Amino acid sequence: MSGSAETELKFPPGSRIQIKPAAGPRLAGRTGTVMGAGYYTKSLRVMLDGSKGPITLHMDYVALIGT
Numbered sequence: 449m450s451g452s453a454e455t456e457l458k459f460p461p462g463s464r465i466q467i468k469p470a471a472g473p474r475l476a477g478r479t480g481t482v483m484g485a486g487y488y489t490k491s492l493r494v495m496l497d498g499s500k501g502p503i504t505l506h507m508d509y510v511a512l513i514g515t
Contacts, residue, residue: 459492464513467496471509479513 459465459482469476480496486504493502494510 459507459510459512465492465494465510466513467505468509468511471505475505475509482510 461482461484463482465480465482467475467478467480475496478496480494480499483493483495483502485491486493490507491504492507492510494505495502
């Protein structure tokens with residue numbers, strides 16, 4: 449499962465992210481760390497702070513923190 453070059457450059461593994469309000473009220477505002485690219489071109493595997501396992505999110509729902 450390797451992601452596209454665009455995904456890897458825009459959100460490299462280890463990047464800190466915050467979830468945008470467009471993702472819905474349950475996830476909006478949560479922060480986490482990018483684990484890597486997802487199966488699909490514009491998806492990311494993200495480990496949210498306080499979570500036990502990673503989730504997959506579309507790139508449109510995340511924003512980098514403190515670049």
